[in-house]
Amino acid sequence: MYRYDEFDHGFVTQRTEQFKDQVRRRLAGELSEDEFKPLRLMNGLYLQLHAYMLRVAIPYGTLNGRQMRKLAHIARTYDHSYGHFTTRQNIQFNWPKLEDTPAILEELAEVEMHAIQTSGNCIRNVTADHFAGAAADEIADPRPYAEILRQWSSLHPEFSFLPRKFKMAITGAPNDRAAVQVHDIGLQLTRNDEGEIGFVVFVGGGLGRTPMIGRKVRDFLPEEDLLAYSEAILRVYNRYGRRDNKYKARIKILVHETGLEELKADIEAEFEKIRFGVLRLPDEEVRRIEAYFAPPPLEVLPDVSSAVETRKATDAGFAHFVKHNLNPHRVPGHTSVTLSMKPIGGIPGDATDVQMDVIAELAETFGHDEIRISHEQNVILPHVKLDDLPALYDRAVAAGFAEGNSGLITDIIACPGMDYCALATARSIPVAQRISERFGTPERQSEIGELKIKISGCINACGHHHVGHIGILGLEKKGEEFYQITLGGSANENASIGEIVGRGFSSEEVVDAIETLVDTYLGLRESEGETFLDAYRRVGEEPFKEALYGTA
Amino acid sequence: MQVITANRLLDGEVVWLAEGGIWVETVSGARVFEGKDAVAEGLALGAAAEKAQLVVGVYEMAVTEEDGDLVPVRLREKIRAKGPTTHPNLGKQAHAAAV
Numbered sequence: 001m002y003r004y005d006e007f008d009h010g011f012v013t014q015r016t017e018q019f020k021d022q023v024r025r026r027l028a029g030e031l032s033e034d035e036f037k038p039l040r041l042m043n044g045l046y047l048q049l050h051a052y053m054l055r056v057a058i059p060y061g062t063l064n065g066r067q068m069r070k071l072a073h074i075a076r077t078y079d080h081s082y083g084h085f086t087t088r089q090n091i092q093f094n095w096p097k098l099e100d101t102p103a104i105l106e107e108l109a110e111v112e113m114h115a116i117q118t119s120g121n122c123i124r125n126v127t128a129d130h131f132a133g134a135a136a137d138e139i140a141d142p143r144p145y146a147e148i149l150r151q152w153s154s155l156h157p158e159f160s161f162l163p164r165k166f167k168m169a170i171t172g173a174p175n176d177r178a179a180v181q182v183h184d185i186g187l188q189l190t191r192n193d194e195g196e197i198g199f200v201v202f203v204g205g206g207l208g209r210t211p212m213i214g215r216k217v218r219d220f221l222p223e224e225d226l227l228a229y230s231e232a233i234l235r236v237y238n239r240y241g242r243r244d245n246k247y248k249a250r251i252k253i254l255v256h257e258t259g260l261e262e263l264k265a266d267i268e269a270e271f272e273k274i275r276f277g278v279l280r281l282p283d284e285e286v287r288r289i290e291a292y293f294a295p296p297p298l299e300v301l302p303d304v305s306s307a308v309e310t311r312k313a314t315d316a317g318f319a320h321f322v323k324h325n326l327n328p329h330r331v332p333g334h335t336s337v338t339l340s341m342k343p344i345g346g347i348p349g350d351a352t353d354v355q356m357d358v359i360a361e362l363a364e365t366f367g368h369d370e371i372r373i374s375h376e377q378n379v380i381l382p383h384v385k386l387d388d389l390p391a392l393y394d395r396a397v398a399a400g401f402a403e404g405n406s407g408l409i410t411d412i413i414a415c416p417g418m419d420y421c422a423l424a425t426a427r428s429i430p431v432a433q434r435i436s437e438r439f440g441t442p443e444r445q446s447e448i449g450e451l452k453i454k455i456s457g458c459i460n461a462c463g464h465h466h467v468g469h470i471g472i473l474g475l476e477k478k479g480e481e482f483y484q485i486t487l488g489g490s491a492n493e494n495a496s497i498g499e500i501v502g503r504g505f506s507s508e509e510v511v512d513a514i515e516t517l518v519d520t521y522l523g524l525r526e527s528e529g530e531t532f533l534d535a536y537r538r539v540g541e542e543p544f545k546e547a548l549y550g551t552a
Numbered sequence: 553m554q555v556i557t558a559n560r561l562l563d564g565e566v567v568w569l570a571e572g573g574i575w576v577e578t579v580s581g582a583r584v585f586e587g588k589d590a591v592a593e594g595l596a597l598g599a600a601a602e603k604a605q606l607v608v609g610v611y612e613m614a615v616t617e618e619d620g621d622l623v624p625v626r627l628r629e630k631i632r633a634k635g636p637t638t639h640p641n642l643g644k645q646a647h648a649a650a651v
Binding site: 026027029048420424427429480481 | 559561562563566602608609626627628635637638639642643
């Protein structure tokens with residue numbers, strides 16, 4: 001994986017020193033809260049309902065055992081012994097003290113981590129496919145490009161005060177697991193007829209109060225133009241994006257209000273001015289960065305492991321785990337393992353310090369010291385030998401993250417909601433927990449098959465509810481929590497925004513409503529292979545509406 | 553009935569303005585302000601405390617009296633007064649249980 005060079009070390013250390021001094025000045029009364037707030041936000045420090053919250057960047061969701069141990073140490077030393085993995089592949093600590101945050105940033109810098117670009121109106125931490133560098137369906141590893149984008153975007157002076165935040169995602173596979181079409185810029189690696197690497201470019205996707213699917217602006221952007229073209233998009237956005245209304249300030253609104261063709265012409269015109277300048281990517285530099293992400297040496301092994309088959313025959317839990325939590329690896333005899341941070345009835349994305357230490361150890365023992373965080377709030381070991389699965393599974397069971405539910409109804413994305421978040425209008429986590437308990441048996445989950453439920457506790461949509469097969473949005477109505485349901489959303493290569501099915505439900509009613517939807521689906525699907533989303537797209541909302549609200 | 557709330561600057565702890573201008577960690581100890589003028593006075597005290605580096609994010613919130621105790625009206629404030637409903641072992645509710 002990427003290793004900091006002198007420049008990276010220099011600027012992270014400098015930034016930590018700056019923040020230390022800013023905290024000192026704040027506590028000494030030299031800075032008011034109004035002056036300090038933008039500075040702390042630039043270092044990932046928020047003030048939430050109960051305490052400060054520190055959001056630490058995990059660039060493109062990749063980290064190693066040493067870094068995970070450091071996160072465990074921070075949770076134990078400065079927080080209440082847990083952290084929360086987010087839908088942007090980051091981790092949040094919910095209880096740090098202001099005076100401790102400089103020390104936390106110093107500790108993070110020791111393992112080449114920081115909290116830069118996790119807040120503010122800048123280009124945020126770039127996200128990527130969590131199976132990057134391992135997936136069998138991959139055209140190329142997206143992480144070298146994500147790293148190049150990180151180097152270009154980190155503290156970019158021209159783009160530090162954008163109209164609003166700016167999120168980029170990249171996938172190297174045709175099966176999009178990085179939700180690129182709901183990002184401000186989405187990049188999908190592809191090859192042209194000559195076999196050269198390039199990108200399909202989407203602009204103006206996003207969720208929040210105005211959900212939109214990104215519009216394609218390039219079918220093939222050559223590799224060498226990645227930075228110049230990105231810069232051109234950002235320049236057009238920085239110049240024309242609205243600053244009069246924060247709710248209309250994202251690039252998706254600019255795309256919508258300007259029109260795709262005119263905006264494309266603006267981007268292309270800007271691009272022509274700079275494409276042969278300093279941002280043109282030299283081939284040797286791309287290859288140099290790529291070398292950091294060189295895959296571990298993996299021996300080609302039989303596709304079928306007798307150790308796995310033997311254990312499957314006698315252990316239903318293991319069989320369930322193997323069926324759902326493995327992703328095909330490009331090297332035969334290996335797999336990418338999803339460690340579920342969604343225990344039945346648990347809190348989506350939470351991990352204790354002890355669990356983080358175990359994850360580090362498992363990565364070092366079985367996974368070539370590589371760990372990924374998925375935007376679905378799970379932890380991935382991307383390179384595991386099939387033969388090692390039984391031993392790995394046993395450790396995962398003991399540590400409490402071996403639920404075989406990846407992609408199933410209990411693998412729920414949920415934002416922190418009103419249990420923590422100052423913006424929330426309702427709680428998310430308790431709803432996720434109750435749904436998880438309702439459908440938690442392995443048989444019931446398997447019977448239902450792939451079903452992505454995503455829950456947000458407010459219109460800002462951190463829980464990605466718009467792209468849930470079933471989306472749940474928590475609102476407040478007459479002082480009570482109240483949940484609106486959307487159906488038919490998807491964040492993959494066939495992305496769609498879910499549609500509101502009808503009036504919302506109280507907290508007491510909402511889990512029953514979900515069960516009604518699930519039972520309706522099970523009753524109308526054409527085969528076990530027809531997923532909830534496929535069935536919804538075939539029949540439309542009527543049968544679901546009728547089941548929920550009757551025919552009147 | 554209104555009380556004045558904020559987060560303590562140093563550690564973010566939820567606090568309420570009490571008699572004598574001090575900030576307390578439980579809502580039951582808060583000073584009650586009735587009427588627009590009284591609330592404005594409370595907010596002015598809060599603004600001064602903000603300037604003095606004690607607290608951040610001062611605002612007023614509604615409470616009612618239940619069994620002689622002050623209870624926040626809105627769910628958001630109920631959660632702030634206790635801690636996350638998902639973690640009964642964390643936040644103010646944990647201290648309360650330990651007493």
